[in-house]
């Protein structure tokens with residue numbers, strides 16, 4: 483490798499389920515990969531994990547991410563804790579700035595996700611009466627009393643959707659005016675959703691930390707098991723914008739446009755997970771990470787060489803395998819560990 487060659491073949495920005503899966507695939511498919519993550523993110527907010535087959539519901543997001551990070555590292559990927567503030571260059575040689583350091587890579591994967599807009603307090607704890615993921619948490623409200631907060635189209639729709647799970651749904655406007663359309667208003671009023679205008683002034687929780695009720699400024703107290711604030715999303719798209727990636731409407735939000743394998747409008751840049759259009763779910767984020775990882779392998783792998791590339795020559799056996807010494811060492815260690823007798827074996 484000459485001095486001008488990038489240090490890594492792949493740099494993944496964001497260490498949630500999407501980025502970790504992309505890094506797992508690129509590393510196990512033989513490409514030197516660095517994953518740069520500032521920590522936090524939506525998966526880290528999970529008290530429990532739902533909808534991920536093979537993962538017990540009691541697994542927290544922090545546990546899931548810790549195990550996944552160790553898994554990726556064990557195959558030889560480098561992981562860096564830090565915030566990527568800038569990215570420049572182009573396909574074959576990108577530079578990513580992290581504090582005083584910089585990392586170079588041939589390809590970049592953005593897996594930076596978004597943050598849910600948080601309403602004003604008083605609010606229960608996330609996962610204990612405050613829920614941001616409808617497809618994850620609607621199940622836990624079957625036959626329970628539920629609120630939806632917000633004034634926009636999505637709040638009205640989620641309130642009606644929750645009638646699939648329970649017959650007790652309140653839509654809390656918190657003193658603000660509804661912003662949904664007249665058609666939505668007519669539709670909403672034809673559904674048994676109670677609209678509560680008053681602002682929330684207090685909250686009661688149980689010994690287990692779960693929400694029990696909200697108090698309203700007119701003096702009423704209404705009991706809820708939990709509910710969904712619907713105030714939109716704040717995309718972590720600063721790097722996408724620096725790179726000039728095309729954005730696309732995704733249910734009123736500006737997601738990063740990708741093809742079926744996470745390729746963006748800029749060559750050599752991929753995007754996966756919540757940053758892109760589609761369902762915001764861990765299995766979906768993982769699937770997108772996997773597809774991007776495989777697409778990157780097709781793009782970056784050395785062999786087979788086409789006849790045009792060989793131009794009458796043959797592949798030099800000494801130039802195989804194409805995997806770096808670092809990844810070969812990691813593979814050898816894993817082989818050794820798998821073959822080593824367990825500590826309590828005779």
Ligand SMILES: Cc1cc2nc3c(=O)[nH]c(=O)nc-3n(C[C@H](O)[C@H](O)[C@H](O)COP(=O)(O)OP(=O)(O)OC[C@H]3O[C@@H](n4cnc5c(N)ncnc54)[C@H](O)[C@@H]3O)c2cc1C
Nearest residue numbers: 496498499500520523524525532566595755756762763764
């Ligand atoms: C409270 C809650 C509960 C949920 N429960 C479930 C559930 O049970 N099951 C389910 O399937 N889904 C659930 N979801 C949805 C799920 O968490 C997301 O769909 C999933 O985490 C998306 O993965 P991601 O990797 O795209 O993004 P994230 O998990 O958000 O990860 C993005 C990462 O990128 C990092 N990052 C951002 N910008 C930068 C930068 N410039 N430099 C470095 N790092 C950066 C962030 O810090 C973060 O670590 C839940 C979401 C929430 C909010």
